[in-house]
Amino acid sequence: MSVRFLTAEAAAELVQDGQTLAVGGSGGGLLEPDALLAALGRRFRETGTPRGLDLVHTTGIGDREGGGMDHLAQRGLVRSVVAGNWGMAPAMSAMAVAGEFEAYNFPQGVMSQLFREIAAGRPGVVTHVGLGTFCDPRVEAGRLNDVSPQTRVEVVELAGREWLFYPAFDLDVCYIRGTTADERGNLSFEQEGARLEMLAIAQATRNRGGLVIAQVKRLAKAGTLDPRLVVVPGICVDVVVHHPAQRQVVTHEYEPAFSGELRAAASALPPFPLDARKVVARRALSEVVPGDVVNLGVGIADGIASVAAEEGRLDEFTTTIEQGAVGGIPARGVIFGVATNPEAILDQAAQFDFYDGGGLDIAFLGFAQVDALGNVNVSKFGSRVVGTGGFVDISQNAGTVVFCGTFTAGGLDVRVGGGELRVVAEGAHAKFVPAVGQVTFSARESVARGQRVRYVTERAVFDLTARGLRLLEVAPGVDVRRDVLDLIPFDVLVEDVRTMEPGYFQ
Incomplete structure (x- = not known):
């Protein structure tokens, strides 16, 4: 499989109207594909496309100051959002509360496990997590506004117990991030402070026939990466975007004590x-x-x-x-x-x-x-x-x-x-x-x-x-x-x- 190396702007052109976009990352810039999100937001402001995206992310992505998912907080760009956390993107959160699009909040762990289930071709996550809470369909079904249908979670009985079933969904494209990509698209994470579910998102998107777009800080010759540091193999990557200014987190360009390179006193x-x-x-x-x-x-x-x-x-x-x-x-x-x-x-x-x-x-x-x-x-x-x-x-x-x-x-x-x-x-x-x-x-x-x-x-x-x-x-x-x-x-x-x-x- 041939991997394409594109600019963030060119990669943004690959996202089409009505597609489901999964975004990896966590708050404060941790593994956030920031250049990709910013480029997609710019494309919509300048051209009005893509429209009606369904967004999915496991936890909060942003810095509470306009970064992360707030790049996409634009009327018409979003049709629905399913997220484990909303607090890092206050503009997107405000649009959800105002009923600008369908919006759901499910447990972060369930969301991370759901990508793995989608990758494996299983129907979704069956779990006790969420019973009795606002995620339970007998309470609020995880809905954040009245325009969101009650169809994202179900109560099921299995082995004599009640469980919640969070169904799988299709994925058309995903944004993920690593530290280094080689010429074959293998992604290593040596400067990252987490791995999150980057592998599961890439596998799920690839196995559903979608497009995997990865942002990295560095490029390397094929065969030079330590295979023990490769988290996402090149067989799951379609596009690589090189972003040399990528920061480990918003407060640090690189803190080696976060990645395990050294131990701080x-x-x-x-x-x-x-x-x-x-x-x-x-x-x-x-x-x-x-x-x-x-x-x-x-x-x-x-x-x-x-x-x-x-x-x-x-x-x-x-x-x-x-x-x-x-x-x-x-x-x-x-x-x-x-x-x-x-x-x-x-x-x-x-x-x-x-x-x-x-x-x-x-x-x-x-x-x-x-x-x-x-x-x-x-x-x-x-x-x-x-x-x-x-x-x-x-x-x-x-x-x-x-x-x-x-x-x-x-x-x-x-x-x-x-x-x-x-x-x-x-x-x-x-x-x-x-x-x-x-x-x-x-x-x-x-x-x-x-x-x-x-x-x-x-x-x-x-x-x-x-x-x-x-x-x-x-x-x-x-x-x-x-x-x-x-x-x-x-x-x-x-x-x-x-x-x-x-x-x-x-």
């Missing part, structure tokens, strides 16, 4: 200031048992590894993140998805196989809303769609789940020091609400599974019971009635409340 990591986020991370870390396999989610939970490094506890447990890194210290902020000093980098679908089967001892995840039943929302708030990412897959399957967040949001001001916490100004937005805006974590399903669940804030800690939330601890310096219970619009069980360790606050 822990002293090189930025210090974590003493504030509400650090208090939450310290208290959450106390839930870890030596030997645990841990998942750290994006947001406030991603600081737990930094606190563990400061306290000399990082060697007691093994961190993982859904994009595929095992070990190391997950990066924080927009480039969440890479890790400093990983021990292994797996395909994303394989990481989720491990999660779905119960491999996680404990997971630390953020929360935006918690309600009277203990349900959690992180995916949709009014007119804003962030999406679930790997939250549904992880929260349903870890043995213990610790939800981490500040007690209120939007201007919260607390003073931490001297072994206590003082609330100076309350946040404008309540996070404990009578009913969540969207069920990303189903408390009922969790209780039925016998899962252990904690909710950790800077001033109070709760656990989940069959009767709802129970208050376990409050911070020293906090008035339990004024600063906690009076701010929760539902009854909380209060039994033998303890004081949080003063060491968290100094």
